[in-house]
Amino acid sequence: MSDLRLVRWTAVGVGVALGVLIPALLTDFLRTLAADAAIAGLIVLSLVLLTGMVGQISFCQYSFAAMGAFTVGSLVAGHHWDFWLALLVGVFFAAVVGVLVGFVALRLSGLFLAILTIGVALFFDRFVLAAGNWNSFSGGLSSWRPGRPSFFGIGLRGEYAFYLFAFGVLLAACLLVWNLRTGKTGRVLRAVRESEVAASTVGLNLTAWKLTAFGISAALAGLAGGLAAVRVGSVSAGSYDFLHSISIAAIAIVFGAGSIASAPAGGIFLIFGREALIDWTPFSTQWFDVILGAGLIFQLVHAPDGVVVDIERRITRRLRPPRQMPSESEQRSPERVPAEVG
Amino acid sequence: MALLDLTEVSIRFGGVQALLDVSLQVREGEIVGLIGPNGAGKTTLFNCITGVLRPDSGHIAYDGKDLAGVKTHRRARLGMARTFQNLQLFGRMSVLENVMVPIDAFSPGTPVGDAFRLPTARFEERKAEERARALLYFLDLLDVADLQAGDLSVGMQRRLELARALASNPRLLLLDEPAAGLDARETAALADVLFRIREQFKVTMLLVDHDMALVMRACDHIYVLDFGRIISEGPPEDVRDDPEVIQAYLGEVA
Numbered sequence: 001m002s003d004l005r006l007v008r009w010t011a012v013g014v015g016v017a018l019g020v021l022i023p024a025l026l027t028d029f030l031r032t033l034a035a036d037a038a039i040a041g042l043i044v045l046s047l048v049l050l051t052g053m054v055g056q057i058s059f060c061q062y063s064f065a066a067m068g069a070f071t072v073g074s075l076v077a078g079h080h081w082d083f084w085l086a087l088l089v090g091v092f093f094a095a096v097v098g099v100l101v102g103f104v105a106l107r108l109s110g111l112f113l114a115i116l117t118i119g120v121a122l123f124f125d126r127f128v129l130a131a132g133n134w135n136s137f138s139g140g141l142s143s144w145r146p147g148r149p150s151f152f153g154i155g156l157r158g159e160y161a162f163y164l165f166a167f168g169v170l171l172a173a174c175l176l177v178w179n180l181r182t183g184k185t186g187r188v189l190r191a192v193r194e195s196e197v198a199a200s201t202v203g204l205n206l207t208a209w210k211l212t213a214f215g216i217s218a219a220l221a222g223l224a225g226g227l228a229a230v231r232v233g234s235v236s237a238g239s240y241d242f243l244h245s246i247s248i249a250a251i252a253i254v255f256g257a258g259s260i261a262s263a264p265a266g267g268i269f270l271i272f273g274r275e276a277l278i279d280w281t282p283f284s285t286q287w288f289d290v291i292l293g294a295g296l297i298f299q300l301v302h303a304p305d306g307v308v309v310d311i312e313r314r315i316t317r318r319l320r321p322p323r324q325m326p327s328e329s330e331q332r333s334p335e336r337v338p339a340e341v342g
Numbered sequence: 343m344a345l346l347d348l349t350e351v352s353i354r355f356g357g358v359q360a361l362l363d364v365s366l367q368v369r370e371g372e373i374v375g376l377i378g379p380n381g382a383g384k385t386t387l388f389n390c391i392t393g394v395l396r397p398d399s400g401h402i403a404y405d406g407k408d409l410a411g412v413k414t415h416r417r418a419r420l421g422m423a424r425t426f427q428n429l430q431l432f433g434r435m436s437v438l439e440n441v442m443v444p445i446d447a448f449s450p451g452t453p454v455g456d457a458f459r460l461p462t463a464r465f466e467e468r469k470a471e472e473r474a475r476a477l478l479y480f481l482d483l484l485d486v487a488d489l490q491a492g493d494l495s496v497g498m499q500r501r502l503e504l505a506r507a508l509a510s511n512p513r514l515l516l517l518d519e520p521a522a523g524l525d526a527r528e529t530a531a532l533a534d535v536l537f538r539i540r541e542q543f544k545v546t547m548l549l550v551d552h553d554m555a556l557v558m559r560a561c562d563h564i565y566v567l568d569f570g571r572i573i574s575e576g577p578p579e580d581v582r583d584d585p586e587v588i589q590a591y592l593g594e595v596a
Contacts, residue, residue, distance in 0.1 A: 176457040183456030183463060184446045184470075187435070191443045194432035201392055201430075203418030203447035203510055212453060 003319045015264065016171065023163050031159040033271050035231050038166040041267025042224035044252050045173055045260065050217035051249075052257035053186060054210065055193035056109065059245050060101065060117040063124035064218040066240035067094040068225030070129070073235035076146035083149035087226040091219050098218020102211045121242040129237035146230050156230075166227055170267070173220060174260050180216075181260070189213055250292050254299045256306015265308055343406060345370045345514055345546050351390060351400035352570075360386045361397070362570045368514070373540060373547045375561030375578075377554070379590065382567040384550045385427055388518050391548075392424055393417050404514070418447070423512035425503040427519040427550075433492030437483055437502055440491050441474035444510040474509060480542070481505045481535070496523040504535070508543060515545050521553040529553055533560045558582065566590070 023034045043061050050056050071090035075081040081089075101120050105113050148156045156162045180186055191199045192209055200206050229235050251270055255262035274288045281287075303310035344367035351364045360383045368374045378384055389395040391402060393414040402409045404420060412420070423444070432440050449470060455463035478484045481501045486494060491502060500520055507515055517536075521529045533556055539545060551557050557564060557578070564581045566574040568590040574581055581587055 179459050180453055180456050183459075183467060184449065184451045185453045185456045187439050187443055188446050190435055190439075191432045194434060195430045197394060198426065198430035198432065198506075199443070200414040201394075201418060201424055202444035202506065203415050204443070205413075205415045216453065 004316060007315065007319060011261075019167055019171075019264070020164065023160060028159040031163045032231070033275060035159070035163040035166040036228075037267040037271040038163070038170040038264075039224045039228050039231060039267070040248065040270045041170045041263040042173055042227070043221050043248050044255070044266035044270075045170070045177055045263035046217040046220035046224070047249060047252035048257050048260055048263055049177055049180070049220065050213055050257075051252060052259070053181060053189040053193065054213045056105065056210070056213065057114050057249065058101075058117045058217070059114060059242070059249050060121035060124065061217075061221045061248055062225075062240045062242070062245040063121050063128075064094045064098055064221035065225030065228065066124060066129055066237070067097050067218075068222030069229040069235050069240060070225075071222075072226040072229040073146050076230070083146070083230060086146075087223070090226040091222045094222020094225065095215045095219040098214045098216075098221075099211050101218070102214025105214070106207060106210060117245075118242070121245050125237070125241050129240060145234050147233070148230050162231060166231065169223070169227060170264065173223070174263055177220075178260055185212075247289065247292060250296050254292070254295045254307060256303075256309030258305055258309040259312055261312070262306060262308045344368055344403075345405060346391070346548065347401075347403040348387075348391070349401045349403070351387070351397045351402060353386060353390060353395060353397045359570050361390070363400070364567070364570070364572055366565055366572065366575075368546055368548050370513075370546050371540070371544070372562045373536065373549060373560055375557040375564040376548060376550045376567060377552070377557050377564060378567035380552075383570040384567055385518055386570075387567070388424060388516055388550065391516060392422060415447070418444075418510055418512075421511070421513035422516065423507035423510050423514070424516035425500070425507050425518055425520055427522060429496075429499050429503060431491040431499055431502060431506070433490065435491060436488055437478065437491050437494065438471065438474055438487040440502055441477050441505050441509045442470045444506055445470040445473055448510060474505075477505045477509055480508075480538075497525075497528045500524060500532075501535070504539070508539065508545075511543075512545055515539070515547045517547060517549045517551075519551050520549070521551050521556050529556055532556060536560050 023031050026034065043065060046061055046064070047058065050058055068087075068090035071093050072083070072086045075086035075089060076083055101117070105116055108116055148162060150156060151165055154161065156165050188199075188204060188209055191202075192204065192206060196206055225240070228239065232239070247270065248266075251266040252262060255266045255269070273291075274285055277283055277288050277291070278285055299307055305313075346366075346368040348364055348366040351361055352359070353361045364383075364387060366374075366376070366387075376384055376387070386395065390397045391409075393409065393412060393416075404417070404422065407420075409417065432443065435443075449466045451463050451466045454460075455466075475484060475487065478487050481504055483498060483501055483505060486498065491499065494502060500523070504517075504520065507517075520536075521532055524532065536547065536549070537560070540547065549557065549561060561578060564575065564578055565572055566581060566584075566587050573590060574584045574587045576584075
């Protein structure tokens with residue numbers, strides 16, 4: 001057990017060190033990609049919570065992200081709000097939309113939930129994010145150019161500084177989700193996933209917990225959107241359309257929504273994988289989705305819980321030999337009367 | 343006054359009258375049995391009591407209060423717990439976690455406390471784990487606390503369902519065929535476990551089972567359900583000798 005923890009924390013330590021050091025050696029262009037990867041990682045993380053813990057699929061995470069991005073964009077660029085305050089409001093709006101979607105999704109799961117979330121994403125694409133819709137809110141500006149904020153007096157204008165900031169946010173979010181997962185919240189959400197009838201019978205309010213999960217997940221995606229708004233320096237609907245949501249969901253499934261490590265891994269794969277494809281091969285960017293689809297099929301056959309989850313499981317198995325099931329015949333019949341319980 | 347009081351509860355599914363005017367009382371401290379052939383409506387009755395199904399007519403009162411419109415999880419908070427005939431464990435969670443979930447359901451912790459590992463959340467966590475371990479010890483499952491619930495044998499899964507039901511500190515325990523899938527030795531041990539549970543937790547029980555030996559041995563009072571109707575009730579020895587019961591149920595077995 002302690003071996004396992006040692007390996008886990010060593011891996012986290014090495015990952016963080018590499019995450020800080022490698023971009024220091026890269027060009028500014030690659031640093032912006034690294035920041036994008038951290039932001040995409042946040043969206044994968046939002047699915048780790050929703051799909052990995054509660055078992056609810058969502059194909060509209062980028063619509064939640066758009067709530068964050070458009071709110072930050074319009075408040076910072078259109079109304080000259082402070083970035084941090086705008087980010088807080090953006091995350092809150094995203095969470096509210098998440099809860100609303102969750103409310104509609106309450107009685108759905110599996111295929112029907114997937115279709116519902118696709119509907120939400122398309123609704124966002126066509127109506128909410130359509131050109132001109134946010135103009136009245138933004139004071140008539142057709143496009144926002146929110147400037148980069150500063151963090152405790154340190155300007156985030158430099159690409160490396162901004163990357164470190166985005167990476168730090170991703171790490172903090174991973175830590176919070178890890179804490180949720182290992183605590184009461186994680187246990188309760190997994191219980192809801194395993195058996196709704198049993199979960200409600202032991203006293204869990206299914207409605208409240210599912211809405212909580214949708215709210216937190218959407219808030220994480222909204223946070224990613226808020227960061228993306230100031231990373232790019234402008235907000236456009238095309239960056240948050242339905243196809244992005246599909247790709248990110250596919251990545252969360254390929255890497256495994258059961259593991260937090262899928263968040264950074266999935267973010268890196270999405271951003272740098274696409275870039276490598278364009279730079280190093282004659283293929284165009286559309287082929288990335290083909291590769292992702294092929295990866296999805298391979299993973300569903302060979303590692304149905306996801307690649308990262310599968311690797312983690314192999315390592316765990318190596319470090320901790322499987323415990324023998326005590327056979328029923330060796331079981332003592334429960335006749336001892338132990339100390340007071342209850 | 344009865345802890346659980348059903349008055350003329352009826353429910354039908356399409357053309358099937360699953361329950362017809364079922365009246366039944368469970369007094370505090372009793373172990374009441376409910377027997378009947380397959381398809382007699384026993385599990386349906388449980389689902390009505392726990393709020394999974396809503397009866398078409400009739401009243402279900404718990405501790406003097408009408409339960410109409412009270413949601414399932416609210417009924418758990420009033421002190422009702424149940425086990426499931428078709429095991430409904432949280433299969434891919436550890437045995438310990440299975441027992442911690444009902445304790446979590448009643449604890450005041452919030453996701454914020456969890457996310458930031460506030461001292462209160464950690465305190466609640468330790469408390470829940472300790473209580474869960476005590477319950478696992480009580481049902482002789484402590485050795486398998488870290489295994490996945492879905493990997494246990496049926497006998498152990500049945501005991502785990504009991505441990506989980508007890509974890510919410512119920513006043514009324516509804517047991518849906520706890521002996522299904524158990525061998526004769528395990529079934530015999532189960533009756534002792536039920537007596538010990540009553541003694542230790544001061545809990546009232548409504549027991550549904552096929553196993554006549556278990557029901558006759560464990561119960562103070564028995565109701566017999568057939569085609570959705572109560573056809574007989576009384577102390578075990580009376581019910582055993584009731585010709586209508588023998589016709590409907592025992593005769594079929596013999």
